[in-house]
Amino acid sequence: LPPPHFLLIYSRAGAGKQGVKKGKEKETGNSLEMAFRRRNKSYPFFSQEFLIQNHADIVFSLVIFILIGLMFEATAKTAILFIQPQYNISTLTADGELTLYHYGWKDCATVLFYLFITIILHAVVQEYILDKVNRRLHLSKSKNTKFNESGQLCVFYLVSSLWSLYVLATEGYILHPSSLWENYPHVHLRFQVKFFYLTQLAYWLHALPELYFQKVRKEEIPRQLQYICLYLSHILAAYLLNLTRVGLVLLFLQYVSETGFHLSRLIYFIDETHHKMFDLWSVGFVLTRMVSLTLMFLSVGFGLARSENQTLDWEAGNFNTLPIRLLVLFLVCSTQSWLLWKFFCFQLRRTPGHHENGALKVENGTSPRLKKLKAP
Numbered sequence: 018l019p020p021p022h023f024l025l026i027y028s029r030a031g032a033g034k035q036g037v038k039k040g041k042e043k044e045t046g047n048s049l050e051m052a053f054r055r056r057n058k059s060y061p062f063f064s065q066e067f068l069i070q071n072h073a074d075i076v077f078s079l080v081i082f083i084l085i086g087l088m089f090e091a092t093a094k095t096a097i098l099f100i101q102p103q104y105n106i107s108t109l110t111a112d113g114e115l116t117l118y119h120y121g122w123k124d125c126a127t128v129l130f131y132l133f134i135t136i137i138l139h140a141v142v143q144e145y146i147l148d149k150v151n152r153r154l155h156l157s158k159s160k161n162t163k164f165n166e167s168g169q170l171c172v173f174y175l176v177s178s179l180w181s182l183y184v185l186a187t188e189g190y191i192l193h194p195s196s197l198w199e200n201y202p203h204v205h206l207r208f209q210v211k212f213f214y215l216t217q218l219a220y221w222l223h224a225l226p227e228l229y230f231q232k233v234r235k236e237e238i239p240r241q242l243q244y245i246c247l248y249l250s251h252i253l254a255a256y257l258l259n260l261t262r263v264g265l266v267l268l269f270l271q272y273v274s275e276t277g278f279h280l281s282r283l284i285y286f287i288d289e290t291h292h293k294m295f296d297l298w299s300v301g302f303v304l305t306r307m308v309s310l311t312l313m314f315l316s317v318g319f320g321l322a323r324s325e326n327q328t329l330d331w332e333a334g335n336f337n338t339l340p341i342r343l344l345v346l347f348l349v350c351s352t353q354s355w356l357l358w359k360f361f362c363f364q365l366r367r368t369p370g371h372h373e374n375g376a377l378k379v380e381n382g383t384s385p386r387l388k389k390l391k392a393p
Contacts, residue, residue: 044243099130117205149339171279174272181269198320202259204334274305
């Protein structure tokens, strides 16, 4: 600036600084006021936004209502149906009294209660862990959605993997693999086995309303419904057909594999240069599929086929017939084959020379320019 203008600005510097300071204070005050209004914005009762924003608090109130029912003798018997697994049978053994369980219609009430618990835990993980990490990463909207999905599933898969491993070890299925099909039907279950299956059903059923609560995009809903329905159908089939031992091993293998994938995905979102975890997961994924198929043919195809009792008996819980065995093998093998096909398609998309990666061929023979791969 010319000297006169410079002197003019210099003479009014003090007043300008005070004006800027007041302006910043006013702007800061307005921003805080707007943020306060956004946080405390109220919606009409029973409206869509009110339900989405406060669904965890509403469910928590229902859980408290059921727990209060335990305090009164008139409602205690009804409240206990929701909290404790039903259909218990006590038998005397050499080690003392043993309590076993079988399934029935009252299990629906227990699943409903733990579905409420799962919704609350889902909100806690989202608010106190994932949202705080998201604020530091500054991810895009699409990556933010995938990060939240992988974060929730990673926590669930990790807990379920450790839980199922503990059940397999304490029940003796690891040291005695033949117990997976011997003495079928496995109608009577220990508490930890039945409770594991009930909570698994509760989690995957809770994933259905979470699609609405989390405002999942329409193009993402079919993909998520796909694996939710697959888990529900497999877990429910193992529970109702009294194949809980084989199903427990298959769930453990599947959950370990999925833990590796979603953990790799989370690391990728934090630092996109890290791809080695995906390579390790790829090897584990193929091995998991091979072990799962081998286990199914060994236990259902050969173990149950050699059983003496192969007549359908609804009361005894015996479903060891040839059509049912073939149906179970077809369901599991087709699912495993479909997962392998999806896996190979995913690996092809990661190949630099594949056309789906966005390779642009040049006529003069120069090396193609690759587009940036989308997040897995």
